[in-house]
Amino acid sequence: MLINFPSLGSDLSFSSHEARAYHFILSLRFDDAAPYLSKKTAGTVYLNNLQESLKIIFSEDADLYSDYKNDFDERYEYIDDLSSSSAYKNFYLAELRLQSAFVHLKMGAEWDAAWDFRKAYKLIEENQEEHPDFLPNYKSLGMLHIMLGSVPSKYQWILHLLGMNGTVEKGIEEINKLAQSNNTFKKEAEAIRCLFKSYLLNEQKEAIEEFKKVYISSSGNLLFGYLYMSLLMKASEGQQALDLYHKLSDLSEGYYTLNILHYSAGEVYLQKGEYKAAENEFKTFIKHNTGKNLLKDSWYKLFLSYWLNGDNTSAKHAYEKAKKTGYTIVEADKHADKSLNSSTYPNQVIMKIRLSTDGGFYERAQLLLKQKAKLTTEEEKAEYTYRKARLYHKIGELETAINHYKETITTAGTQPWYFAPNSCLQLGYIYRQKGNIEAAKKYFEKVLKYNHYEYKTSITNKAKAGLSELKD
Template sequence: MLRILFLFLLTISAAHAQDFTWTPGLQRAYADLQKLKVQSAKQLLAAETGQNGIRIFLDDYADMLLLVTSDDDQTFATLSDREDDRLDALKKLDDSSPWQRVLLAEVRLHWAFSKLKFGKELSASWDVIRAYKLLSENQKLFPSFLPTYKSLGTLHIMIGSVPDNYVWVANLLGLHGNIKQGQQELLRAQQDSSFRLEAQLIDLMVRAYVLKFSDRDGQTLQRLISENADNLLLHFFGATIEQKNGHSEQALAYLTKRPTGPAYLPLPVIDNILGDIYLQKSEYSTATAHFRQFLVSYKGQNFLKDSYYKLFLCQWLGPTQIDAQARLLLQKVLTVGRTTVESDKAAQKFAEAYLKKGVSPNQKVLMRARLASDGGFTDSALAYLRPYSDSKFSLTTEKAEYNYRLGRIYQRRNDPDTAIPYLIQALALSEPDQLSFGATAALQLGYIYQQKNDRARARSFFQKALSFKHHEYKNSVDNKARAGLSSL
C-alpha cells in the first residue's frame, strides 16, 4: 500500500514538473520571438504538446509583439479576449512552482503594455498592479528564483520614479519600491539564462528613458547589438535609445545594419524614426519619403499627428518653403490619430497654435536649431543660431527657447560651464508662464550639477523641474527628475 502511495505521489510530482518546462523547441521559439521572428516562433510553438505554462507564456508574448508593432485596433479587438484565457490556463497549473506567479505576471504585463498603446490606461493600470502583487508574493515564497526579478525590478523602478504628488496613490495601492532597488534586481535577473538578454535590454532602456544614459551605457548597447547581429528587436531599440539621447548618427547606423526579410515581423515605425533622423540632418526630401512610407504601411492611430507635423516641417523648412501647402499638412494634424504618446501631443499643440496665431519668421531658425541639436548635429545647430542674439527675439517664448537651445547645444558638446548661464536664463524666462523650456532646462541643470557632485544644487533643480505643472513633456521630465532625486 505504501509503495502504491509513493508511486502515486511520484506520478503527481512528475506531472507537475511538466507544467513549466523549457523544452528545446520552446527555447528556440523564445529566441526567435526576441529577434521578432514571430512566424517561425509560432511554428515551433504549434509543434509543442501538453499544457505547458512556458508555451502559454510564449504564445502570449507573440500576440503582444504583434499588437505593439502593428498598433492595429482591429487586431487588438480580435485578440483581447486571449488575456483571460491565458490567465485561466496558467491558474490551473501547479501553484507550488515558482514559475506560475511569474508567468501570470508576465501575461498581465504583456497586456498592460498592449492596452497602453491602444489608450486603455485604466485597464492597463490594474494589470500592472496585479502583476506587481504576483511578483512580490513570488519573491517572498521563492527569494532565490531569479526570473522574478526581471519584471519586479522594472516595476520597482517605475514606482520609484513616480512624482511626489502621486506617491500616496502608489502607497494606497500597496505599491512600494525605489530606483536603486529596481536596478539591483535587474542586475540580479541578468544572472538567469532564461531572461538574461531581455533583462539587459530593459536595464539599458531604463537608463535611457528614466535615468541618465552614459557613454559607458552606449558602449554596452553597441556590444550587445554586435553580439546579436540577427536580432531586429535589439537594432530597433538600440536606434530609439540612441536617438532619444541625441546620437542620431549612431541610431541611423543601427537601422542601416538591421536584419531584414520576410522572416521578421514588419516594423512600420522604423520609417517614422528614419524620417526623424533625416529631418534632423536637413535632408528634407529623404525625410518626406520615409514619413510617406510610414503612413502607407502603418495601421495604427499613434504617431499619425507626429508624422503629418514632420511632413509640414519638411515643407516649411525646405528649399521651396511653400507655406500654403505646408499649412494643409498642419491642418491634417488636427483630424488624424490620437494624443496618447508625447510626440502626438506636441504635434497637436504646435498645429493648434500655428493655425490660430501663426508664427514669427524667427521660429524657422529656432526649429532648425532644435532639430539639429536633438540629433546631436551640434555644428549645424550652432551655425543656425550664431547670427542671432537674445535681443533679436521679441516674444518671451522665443527668448526662452533661444537660450534653452544654446544651453543644450553646449551641454551636448561637453561644455557645461558655457551651457549653465543659457539654461538658467531659459528657466527664468519660462517660469512665469510655466513653459516647457523651463522644466527641461531645470532637468538638465540638475544633471550638470549632479555630474559636478554639487548635490544641493542638483536637488534644487530637479525639484524645480517637478514644480512645472502643465506642459506636454511633463510625464517624461517628471520621471527623470524623480529618478535624479532618488539617485542623490
C-alpha cells in the same frame, strides 16, 4: 493541436523548443517561432501571449487588440489551473499580467492597465516569498519596482493604499541580478536595464555602450536593433542611428514589418537637413500606419520637411492635414498639436537649431546660431536661449550652458512652456556631474514646482529619479 499537461510538481521551465521560440520572438521572427509553439504548454501559452503583445504594441491594430482580449483569459486560466508547485507558474501569470498592462497602456485603456499592474505585483511578490532564489522573478520585480518608484510623490499614497511600493534603485538592482546571470532571460534583462538607464536615469553614454554589446551578441535581433537605434537617437547620435537603420532595413525576409523604423529614420533625416529623405520616410510610415499614435506628429513633421525645404504649397497641405488627423495621447502628438494650434508657423532658424542639436549634428547647429534669428515673441526669446543652452551642454561647454539655462529660467518665468523646468532638470544633471550635490538637489526639486507644461510627466519622473539617486 496537441496538448501536453505538465504533471504535479513539474518545473514548467522552457524546453529546448520553447527556448528556441523565445529567441525568435524576441528577434521579431514570428514565422520562425511558429513550428516550436505547436504543443500547448505553460511555456508556449506564455510565449504566444508575448508574441501577440509585441505585435499590438508595435502595430496598435484594433482588431488584434480585440482578439487579444478574447484570448487572454483563456491563456491565463490555462496556466492558473495547472497543478504545479513550480516557480514558473506564478512567474508566467505575473508576466502575462505585465504584458497585458503594456498592451492596454498602448491602446489607451489606462484603468485596465492599472488593474493588470496591481495583479502582476501581487503575483510576483508572492512568488518571490515562496521561491526567493528563482532568478526570473527579478525581471518582473525589477520592472515593477522601477515604475512604482517613478510615480510622483503626490501619488505615492495611492500605491501604498493598494499595497504596492518600490524604488528605482531597488528595481535596477533586481534587474542587474538577472542581467549578470546566465539565465534564459539574461538578454532581455540587459536590454531593460539599458532602457531605464537612458530614459529614466539619463545615463545615456553608459546605456549605449552596454546596449551595443547586447545588440552585437544578439545577431539579427530586429527588436534589439530598433531599441538600440532609439537609444542612439535619444543620445543625439543621429548619424549612428541612421547607419544602423540601413542595416536593419536589410533584415526583411522572415521578420515582422516594423513600420516605426520609418518614423525614426524620418526624424533623423529631418534633423540632418535631408528633407526629401525625411519626407519619403514619413510618407511611408503614414501609409502603413494602423494605430492612433504618432500620426499627428508624422503629418506635422512631414509639414516641417516640406516647409524647411521651401515647398510652401505642400507644407500648407500637410499642416492642415496634421490639424485634422490623429490623436493627442502620447507626448509627441501633444507637442505637435500645441504647435498646430499656434497662430503662426514656428521660427525657422530656431527650429533648424533645435533639430540639428537633437540629432547631434552640432556643426550645422553652430552655423545656424551665427544667423540672425528674428525673435518676435517672449516664447521665441526664451526658446532661443534654451536652444543655445542645449547645444553648449551637448558639446561640453558646461559653464556657458549653465548661464544660458539660468537665463532661460528667468526669461520663461512661470509660463506654461517646458523650457524652464527642463533647464532646471539639466542643471541638476550638470551639478550632479560636477559633484555639487546641494545645487543638483535644488534644481531637481525646482522641477517639481512647475505645473501644466508639455512633457511634464517625463521631466518630472527624471527629476524624481535624480533625487532618488542623490539619496544613496
